[in-house]
Amino acid sequence: MYDLFFQKFNEKVPLTKDEEGFFKTYLTPKKLRKKQYLLQEGDPCNFTAFVEKGALRSYTIDEKGVERISQFALEGWTIGDLYSFLTGEPATYQIDALEDSELVLISKQAHEELLKKAPKYETYMRLQLTGAYIAMQRRLTSSISFSPEERYIAFSSLYPDIIQRIPQHMIASYLGLTPETLSRVRSKMTRK
Amino acid sequence: MYDLFFQKFNEKVPLTKDEEGFFKTYLTPKKLRKKQYLLQEGDPCNFTAFVEKGALRSYTIDEKGVERISQFALEGWTIGDLYSFLTGEPATYQIDALEDSELVLISKQAHEELLKKAPKYETYMRLQLTGAYIAMQRRLTSSISFSPEERYIAFSSLYPDIIQRIPQHMIASYLGLTPETLSRVRSKMTRK
DNA sequence: ATTTACCATTGACATATATCAATGCTTTTT
DNA sequence: AAAAAGCATTGATATATGTCAATGGTAAAT
Numbered sequence: 001m002y003d004l005f006f007q008k009f010n011e012k013v014p015l016t017k018d019e020e021g022f023f024k025t026y027l028t029p030k031k032l033r034k035k036q037y038l039l040q041e042g043d044p045c046n047f048t049a050f051v052e053k054g055a056l057r058s059y060t061i062d063e064k065g066v067e068r069i070s071q072f073a074l075e076g077w078t079i080g081d082l083y084s085f086l087t088g089e090p091a092t093y094q095i096d097a098l099e100d101s102e103l104v105l106i107s108k109q110a111h112e113e114l115l116k117k118a119p120k121y122e123t124y125m126r127l128q129l130t131g132a133y134i135a136m137q138r139r140l141t142s143s144i145s146f147s148p149e150e151r152y153i154a155f156s157s158l159y160p161d162i163i164q165r166i167p168q169h170m171i172a173s174y175l176g177l178t179p180e181t182l183s184r185v186r187s188k189m190t191r192k
Numbered sequence: 193m194y195d196l197f198f199q200k201f202n203e204k205v206p207l208t209k210d211e212e213g214f215f216k217t218y219l220t221p222k223k224l225r226k227k228q229y230l231l232q233e234g235d236p237c238n239f240t241a242f243v244e245k246g247a248l249r250s251y252t253i254d255e256k257g258v259e260r261i262s263q264f265a266l267e268g269w270t271i272g273d274l275y276s277f278l279t280g281e282p283a284t285y286q287i288d289a290l291e292d293s294e295l296v297l298i299s300k301q302a303h304e305e306l307l308k309k310a311p312k313y314e315t316y317m318r319l320q321l322t323g324a325y326i327a328m329q330r331r332l333t334s335s336i337s338f339s340p341e342e343r344y345i346a347f348s349s350l351y352p353d354i355i356q357r358i359p360q361h362m363i364a365s366y367l368g369l370t371p372e373t374l375s376r377v378r379s380k381m382t383r384k
Numbered sequence: 385a386t387t388t389a390c391c392a393t394t395g396a397c398a399t400a401t402a403t404c405a406a407t408g409c410t411t412t413t414t
Numbered sequence: 415a416a417a418a419a420g421c422a423t424t425g426a427t428a429t430a431t432g433t434c435a436a437t438g439g440t441a442a443a444t
Contacts, residue, residue, distance in 0.1 A: 060333070062337065068333070068336065070333065082325065083326050083329070086322060122314055123314065126318045129322060129325055130274070130321060133274065133321055133325045133328065134274060136325065136328050136329060137274075137328060140328060140331060141260070141262065143368075144260065144335055144367075145252075145260050145368070167420085167421065169422080176336035177401085177402095178402060179423095181400090182422095183423055184401090184423085186422095187423080187424090359391065360391080360392065370433080371392075371393095372392090372393080372433085373431060373432070374392095375392060376393085376431090379393080379394090
């Protein structure tokens with residue numbers, strides 16, 4: 001049930017079996033059907049979710065009803081609304097399942113207790129955040145400096161598994177393009 | 193010399209005077225003249241720099257010689273190339289001073305020792321990173337979803353001090369615009 | 385004090401991307 | 415099995431932004 005979670009955790013911070021057992025008491029499993037919400041806009045996000053199986057996305061909807069996807073999460077990734085999680089403010093993102101999924105949740109309460117009781121958890125969190133920060137910086141640079149075609153190419157080579165599993169118009173949304181533009185970019189690429 | 197550094201540190205993680213004294217032994221002061229480099233592309237970034245006084249920027253230069261500013265840092269901010277700092281890889285960013293500046297450096301070596309010896313330092317780092325992550329997420333959303341005018345307005349209200357002190361064409365670069373476009377956006381705004 | 389570098393603005397024009405609309409295909413729902 | 419929904423593609427057109435070039439002002443360097 002928590003296999004992948006502990007595999008990833010151990011890659012960052014090695015744990016003994018006893019420690020794993022201790023951590024397990026703070027984790028909550030959750031299953032989600034495709035299209036089901038994990039988090040609705042306006043609710044406070046009182047968890048982070050690790051994806052054992054499946055695929056999710058976080059996104060906003062603007063005044064015109066256009067979806068803006070801010071993040072995908074496949075197996076081994078973590079997803080949530082960090083700002084809301086840390087501040088208790090209502091979430092600005094919505095999260096739902098793109099496929100039937102199995103998650104491992106860490107509630108805000110568990111998070112706070114673990115920070116107090118388990119130094120290894122704080123280290124894990126720091127490393128998680130570091131990775132997320134670097135990935136986001138790369139994406140920001142890409143968004144500001146690169147053309148749609150360059151962004152799509154970079155995305156494809158970084159996340160080939162997402163290209164396989166996720167509808168193209170969602171990738172367009174993630175890249176900040178219209179579906180039409182992405183379609184044209186792709187057709188221009190294959191013609192080359 | 194380290195006044196602002198410890199003020200900000202204490203806001204995140206309170207320290208006793210003794211602890212401050214302990215931390216001080218790991219810090220290095222540095223002064224920089226306007227236009228001087230703190231970090232050149234290709235050198236590994238073996239420090240993070242806290243700005244006591246002055247202003248800096250980090251940026252890349254693309255094949256065409258165009259500067260892309262990725263970050264500004266005024267008093268109380270921290271700047272560096274986190275990826276390079278953590279991995280030891282050559283830096284992808286350059287950093288230089290926009291005004292005469294006074295910095296507090298934490299070397300990579302100091303960073304690693306502090307992580308081992310001072311749990312409060314790890315907490316401080318985690319909180320720093322969390323804040324940086326949230327700020328970057330906001331900026332990314334802004335970059336993908338908002339028009340140049342909206343981006344400029346958001347930036348102005350978030351960082352009025354930067355608007356005051358930094359040349360406009362650098363703000364354009366940060367926002368991912370040409371200087372001409374930013375100029376026109378501004379003139380359209382005032383005409384309203 | 386003079387010269388030089390830096391900077392913001394404006395105009396004319398080119399180009400990339402969005403928007404609106406229609407079509408056919410595939411998958412899901414009933 | 416039929417209907418509906420979701421999706422990718424393509425065309426025509428509009429709009430926003432970039433590019434190139436010129437100007438005048440201001441601050442910095444000599």
